[in-house]
Amino acid sequence: MTPEWVKDAVFYQIFPDRFRIGEGPPANPAPVHSGFEAWDAKPTLRGFKGGNLWGVIEKLDYIQEQGFNALYLCPIFSSTANHRYHTSDYFQVDPVLGGNTALHRLVEEAHQRDIRVVLDGVFNHCGRAHFAFQHLLENEAASPYRDWFHVYRFPLNAYSKHANYAAWWNNPELPKFNTANPECREYLLSVAEYWFKYGIDGWRLDVPNEIDDDNFWREFRRRVKAQNPQAYIVGEIWDDASRWLQGDQFDAVMNYPLGRAILGLVGGDTLDKDLAARSGLGRLESLGAMACNNRLEDLFGRYDWEAVTSQMNIMTSHDTPRIFSILRGSIERVQLAFAMLFTLPGVPTVYYGDEVGMAGGHDPDNRRGMLWDEALWQKPLMRTLQQMSSLRQSLPVLRYGRYHYLYGQDGHLAFARTHGQCSVVVTINASPESWRIDIPLHGVWPRGEQAVDLLSGKAGRCVGGYLEDGILEPFSLAVWQTQEQD
Incomplete structure (x- = not known):
C-alpha cells in the first residue's frame, strides 16, 4: 500500500x-x-x-x-x-x-x-569530493574503495574530459x-x-x-x-x-x-x-x-x-x-x-x-x-x-475519485471524478472562445438535478442526461456538483 x-x-x-x-x-x-x-x-x-x-x-x-x-x-x-x-x-x-x-x-x-x-x-553517483572517491583518487589500486566505483584503468584522470571511470552521462564530476x-x-x-x-x-x-x-x-x-x-x-x-x-x-x-x-x-x-x-x-x-x-x-x-x-x-x-x-x-x-x-x-x-x-x-x-x-x-x-x-x-472525490471521460472536442474537455456515491463533473475550456456547455453525463447524475460550479457559483441544469446552460469563459475550468431541487 x-x-x-x-x-x-x-x-x-x-x-x-x-x-x-x-x-x-x-x-x-x-x-x-x-x-x-x-x-x-x-x-x-x-x-x-x-x-x-x-x-x-x-x-x-x-x-x-x-x-x-x-x-x-x-x-x-x-x-x-x-x-x-x-x-x-x-x-x-x-x-x-x-x-x-x-x-x-x-x-x-x-x-x-x-x-x-x-x-x-x-x-x-556522488561528487568527486566524496571521501571514498578521494581515497581512490589518492591511493588508486591500493584503495579499499576501489570496487565502490567502476574503474576502467589508472590514473583516473578525474579532472579531464575523458575520465577512466564510469560517471553519470560521462561527466567526470559525478562518479557512478x-x-x-x-x-x-x-x-x-x-x-x-x-x-x-x-x-x-x-x-x-x-x-x-x-x-x-x-x-x-x-x-x-x-x-x-x-x-x-x-x-x-x-x-x-x-x-x-x-x-x-x-x-x-x-x-x-x-x-x-x-x-x-x-x-x-x-x-x-x-x-x-x-x-x-x-x-x-x-x-x-x-x-x-x-x-x-x-x-x-x-x-x-x-x-x-x-x-x-x-x-x-x-x-x-x-x-x-x-x-x-x-x-x-x-x-x-x-x-x-x-x-x-x-x-x-x-x-x-x-x-x-x-x-x-x-x-x-x-x-x-x-x-x-x-x-x-x-x-x-x-x-x-x-x-x-x-x-x-x-x-x-x-472534496475527497478529487483526491480519491476515479476518472471517467464524458466529452472531448477541439479545446473542450469534460470528465467526471467518482468516489462511492459522490461525483463531480469537470469541464475545461482551453479555447479563446466562450463555451456553452451541453455535454452527456453518461449516468453520472440522475436526471433533473440542479448543478453548481463550485469555483464560480454559477448554476447549470441536468436535462435528459445532459449538463447544459453553463457558460465557460475562455481558458477556464468549472467543477460541477449537483444540488437537490427545492
Missing part, C-alpha cells in the same frame, strides 16, 4: 540555494559569505546565491497559506555544487544550508503545521557508484535509513533507472518502510514506470507524462515547443481534447489505482523551463493548467516561484532566486492555486 497521507498532499518543490536566505537562530546563525551572487542577478551555472534551510523555515507560513502541505527539497547534503547533486557527505546537511541542526528544526516546524518533508536521494559491491550497497542503504531519525517523510530518488538493479530498490523499500511504514518513495522516471510500480519498489514516480498532456491541451499554439524540446520535457505537442483524454486514460490504466492516486503530478521542475515561459507568459493559460492539475488523479506538485509567475528558460535560468517582491507577483495565479488547493482538500 502507498502512504495514506500522500493522497491528501499538495507538494511544493524547493531548490534550497534559490528560495530564501534566512538568518537562523542567534545560537546558530547562518554563515555569511562574501562570494554569493546577487539574489536578483541572472543565475550562473556555478554560482551560489546563499539560500538556506533557515529561509525555508521562515517562509513555512507563506507555504501553508498558498495551499501546500508537503515539501520536496532538492538535495541538501554537503556538496560542491549549488544544486547539490554532487554529494560529498551523505551524513551532513551542507553547512551553507544550516547543517543538520537546520534540517532538524525544519522538520519540527513543518510537522507542527502538518506539512510533510521529502528529501532528494542521489544514490546513483558500484551498487553491486556489498559494502557500497550497505553504505547507501544506511544513508536512506539514517535521516528518518530526523523525522523525514520520504525520499524522492534521483535517476533511479540508472541503478539497473531491482533487488537494490526492493531492499531500499524494505529498509525505508521498516523505519517509517508511511514513508513516501517516489522515483524520477520520465516515462513509463510499470517496472518500478509493482508494489515492491516505489510508491510513485514524478508524473511528467501527465504534465505534458496538460500543457499540450492548454498551451495550444502558444506552446514554446523549441524551448521545451531542448529540455527534459522533450517534444511537446499541441493536443485536442480527445488526444489529451486518450493520454490521460492510458496513464491511469497503466498502474494500480493506489499508485495512480499517489503519483507526483508535475508539469515543470528544476530540470525544465518554467511553465510561465513554456506558455509564453499567458497567465490565463498558466492558471488553467494548474487548475486542471488539481482536478486529476494524483498529487499536484508546484515548483517554487511558479505560484507567483516566475519566468525561466533552460538551466540555470530556471533556477533564479525566488521573487519576494510582492508587487511583481501574479496575484490571480496565486488565488487560483489557493482556491484549487482548498477545493481539493474539501
